[in-house]
Amino acid sequence: MKTDIILSGVGGQGILSIAAVIGEAALKEGLFMKQAEVHGMSQRGGDVQSNLRISDKPIASDLIAKGKADLIISLEPMESLRYLLYLKEDGWLVTNSRPFINIPNYPEIEKINEELGKLPNKVTLDVETIAKEVGSLRAANIVMLGAASPFIGIDYDKIEDGIRRIFSKKGDEIVQMNLNALKAGYEVANQIQKK
């Protein structure tokens, strides 16, 4: 297997916490992994992205080539569109539908939805609303991960194990809340995929 993932969002949204769970699960599966991150100046409210590559064979490049990404996971709808040059023809785009507006010229959300609508394979969901329903806004990234989980190439229960390991220090309640968040995101994606 080989999955090339672009994670995107706005600095401070926490795309790296999604990468951490996938990385944890991949490593336990004995898979190879490379993950390029952005630190420093652009983290301050600017657009941020991370290239995450997992494979059962050694990986050469830290960066994903254009037209080769299997999956774009974005915590922000406009940011999900910024990386379309990298998406495979049959790749999936999974994005939060709620805009993060910190620039004066942010486009109308209808126009963004129109562009998202043109893509054949996509999942859009309001992760904040779903996260609140399952217990905490802080689980928004895990809802996102749940929605992306059918496309990652790692079994769902292995991702659950990753969450258990990463959140175990914070107590059973937090672990369970994040598992619920994962499930809630997964169910949204599962329904869209079936259509």
Add this chain to the structure above:
Amino acid sequence: MEKHLFLGDEAIAQAAIDAGLSGVYAYPGTPSTEITEYIQNSPLASERGIHSNWSANEKTALETALGMCYAGKRALCCMKHVGLNVAADCFMNAAMSGVNGGLIIVTADDPSMHSSQNEQDNRFYGNFAMIPMLEPSNQQEAYDMVYDGFALSEKLGYPILLRITTRMAHSRSGVETRPLQPENQMNCPENGRQRFILLPALARKRFTALLAAQEDFVKASENSIYNRHFDAPNKKLGIITTGIAFNYLSENYPEGFEHPVLKITQYPLPRKLVTKIVEECDEILVLEEGFPFVEEQLKGYLELGVKIHGRLDGTIPREGELTPDCVALALGKEVKSFYSIPEIVEQRPPALCQGCAHRDMYDALNEVLKEYEKAKVFGDIGCYTLGALPPFHAIDSCIDMGASITMAKGASDAGIFPSVAVIGDSTFTHSGMTGLLDCVNENSPITIVISDNETTAMTGGQDSAGTGKLEAICAGIGVDPTHIRSMVPLKKNFEEMKKIIREEIEYQGLSVLIPRRECIQTLTRKKKAAKK
């Protein structure tokens, strides 16, 4: 062996600890910061008492590291590429003295300028100082090269420059670690005075020795297991890669190379291996991250030899970091996107955080400077450089660490009024204090704003060398204490801030204003930690 998921920076840090490191010396700078932070947070490093406090700047860091090596111990010194400009005086001369304990100097270059003001390639510094260089191609090599690098430094008797770039520093991969080694015993050099006193008569001998050592350095490169030739059938082209360029090449040949490849990760260039690939192939393509460093050496001014392709003839773009795509195009392969970026997608530049003290400082400063048509504000390096962007448009320059103060002085010497400098607390102690002394000595009529958020914020909130001492430092350097004015940058103090700024601009002498309020990022982190 255990396998860990490490950033390139973390692999370097863990390797140094495992190799018996006694001290790391550094000033924070993207993308090098995480090396020192990893050592600061390592239980093993603190158990061993490995020195890891931040230095005031890269020059003090390198000199301190050299002192530790003088005493026979192993030291690591880390900086971003432009940091080596600051440390260059020590760097060039440490190549003259050589080392006693092993010394590895890490330069983290930033091609494409993700978080920097230029994309200088510090391999030129390595060549300039004539010392050996390492440029790992992946995180495992970064670990292994550092682990073995201290011994290499000790064997050759010279510092080693380890060059990494952003995609190595800030990319994670699985790394196998090796057994922990003991630290070196303290052991001062026997012929220390002959080597470390660079008086002209002695320095000439050291230079002769350095020149004589070059052959050893070339041999070390030729024998390095990391410089490797890969044979392949199609010899119309030979490809030379340096550092991580090898990965982008490999990405384009998943089934194996079509052309012979020479992978270079240790310098000076391994002469025998370079000669071999040049002799066996009709033309050469050079793939390297950064400037055309190897390409220029091979090509020469007169271009009399074999035909060389790379950044100089446009086969690879002259600017910016390598990508799998630009390498694919250089190899004549197709790069195809299936979707385009919609026109509605707007730029989202970084911005000062909401609630940041620099915002209130700039708001007040901008208000006052509206009253002066010809005011110029000389900026500096840090979060507050973002004052250049909307809605502030508050600064006229940002050149290098500390240049705000000295440029404001020069502009004032030329007649500009008001001439204002804006500098952060950490940048001030890094390189602003000496410039301040120039201003004191002439009582230059400039207004210096030290925007003090009590941390090195841009790189993630590291300790700032001057916290709690700024007024004393300024007074000690000789600024008239009545013109050192502190304030708390908050909306409610807006009128008072404006009044102070106006008074000090009107004062026909040197003033230092110190708006002080903690960085909201470090404050939030502290509050969270306190809750736990």
